[in-house]
Amino acid sequence: MAEIVLRNLVKTYPGTRTPATDDISLEVRDGEFLVLVGPSGCGKTTLLRMIAGLEAPDSGSVQIGGRDVTDLPARLRGLSMVFQSYAIWPHMRVRQNIAFGLAMRKTPKAEIDRRVGEAAELLHLSEYLDRYPAQLSGGQRQRVAVARAIVTDADVLLMDEPLSNLDALLRMEFRTELKRIVGKLGTTTVYVTHDQAEALSLGDRVAVLRDGRVAQVGPPLEVYDSPADEFVGGFLGAPPMNFLPARVDRADGRSRLRIGDQSTAAPVALGDYPGDEVTVGVRAENVEVFDADGPDRLAARVEVVEPTGAAILLTVELAGRQLKVQAPPTFRIGPGSPVWLAVDPDRLRCYHPADSTAIT
Ligand code: ATP
Structure with missing residues (x-):
């Protein structure tokens, strides 16, 4: 079980006056895909980084799988991350890039080969395993980043705008692919985007953030059809309500x-x-x-x-x-x-x- 429970998370960065997250409480169910969406600066990345353990809250707590991890370092939280700048190693072949996390954990070679093979197949990368990132398209590189994150079988997958480097068509294609893959894996996932279309299409539930607070959380179509306030109605949907x-x-x-x-x-x-x-x-x-x-x-x-x-x-x-x-x-x-x-x-x-x- 890997449900995430966030309680009253407050974070104000040094030298700033307004909190980046202002008393946020949220629960992500085991196996659920939750999207954090909202305009630039509303606190999405800060919240994700607090779940990851890359940012410490001023107050409040983070629980993962029933365990309080608020004071636990990122590497001990049992999670995987994919970032906007997919950060794959240019000097390593796709195979080594995907295997990176497993190799760090000293996983036996046969096991690494098996899991890399499975992840590559899932992400349609099998024929590119011996290429270097420079020999791949943007969409393929992004897939390598996702393969690297899922190969470790982490309980929780955190993604911060993973599609934002892709052009519109690739973005839509990859969105569909991501939905298929994450649906298959059933990993508890928290996904940050400012793109309302992505939020509506990917999430089991979406949490719309505004000024460091949760404006509304619910299944995408419920939030779309019955926005709690004018801000949510105006933010979700193209054109806005x-x-x-x-x-x-x-x-x-x-x-x-x-x-x-x-x-x-x-x-x-x-x-x-x-x-x-x-x-x-x-x-x-x-x-x-x-x-x-x-x-x-x-x-x-x-x-x-x-x-x-x-x-x-x-x-x-x-x-x-x-x-x-x-x-x-x-x-x-x-x-x-x-x-x-x-x-x-x-x-x-x-x-x-x-x-x-x-x-x-
Ligand atoms: P974006 O969509 O633009 O990435 P976001 O919703 O992810 O935005 P955050 O990056 O969490 O928002 O930022 C929330 C607020 O905290 C913003 O006002 C931002 O300027 C501020 N902030 C973020 N990181 C820092 C930092 N390291 N130091 C000071 N202020 C920060």
């Missing part, structure tokens, strides 16, 4: 959301907030776009049309605000044209405008 000021009205016994001088059906839960100002959050793909008016549709005007292949992304103006909405690829419309928008009230999220916390 749309936010609009609205007011809760009541008409004919039903709640309506008034947006500018128009209104649309409100989520049932807003029945308790008549007259309140709220912030409405809605994802681009949850807005239906029409070229004609109809019941419960909101009139808007197209500003920008961006085909993405699978869909058409429209930037529209509604009640003086810009919104990103998604139309089917066959939808024909030009800038300046009127459009009508419809949203299923169950797909709307509503927030208190004062502190951005969720109402629905």
Whole structure:
């Protein structure tokens, strides 16, 4: 068992005023893939380094597999790491690079050969074992770094932006590969990225960090569909969630959301907030776009049309605000044209405008 339990981790670097991590508590289950995601400087790497034992917390504790390791040096924590700068040795062949950790532990040669062979196969590196890193592509080098980390059979795998040196296509390919490999190994994994797409696709759960704190933690689609606040909704997803000021009205016994001088059906839960100002959050793909008016549709005007292949992304103006909405690829419309928008009230999220916390 290799669950990780982090309790109240506080770390302020000398010479800085604000904590890099500010009372973070998190649990990673045995065999789980947890992604730490958030904007630059939110404390992801610091948290990972505290799990690794490369940074000491000012207070709080780290447990791995039921053992308190807060004061244990990195090499005794039973973990493996992959970093952004994959740090493979240029003067060693792929085979020696992968074997490095095992050789350091004086593993018998036959055992090293067997495990290197297995890791190479898993990462599609078998035919490159006798090459030097300079003779490999970026993606292949990254795979060597991952092979080196998994070959030791560590209980915990820690990865810090391991794909950030790859171009967009390789990154996507390798992401899929990584998901397959880690899924197969079942190693408890903590993965740091600032890339929200990576977080959504890789994690069993994602923890969104902001200013050294956990803004939300949960399964990717739950966090994506029901962000706890405007920050999370804005950070996860491309395009970010749309936010609009609205007011809760009541008409004919039903709640309506008034947006500018128009209104649309409100989520049932807003029945308790008549007259309140709220912030409405809605994802681009949850807005239906029409070229004609109809019941419960909101009139808007197209500003920008961006085909993405699978869909058409429209930037529209509604009640003086810009919104990103998604139309089917066959939808024909030009800038300046009127459009009508419809949203299923169950797909709307509503927030208190004062502190951005969720109402629905
Ligand atoms: P990025 O995505 O840019 O790598 P991050 O979320 O991993 O960012 P950290 O590297 O953990 O963030 O940094 C958190 C905060 O701590 C930042 O404000 C950063 O400037 C600060 N910080 C990190 N390392 C040090 C250090 N060695 N000395 C002083 N301050 C540091």
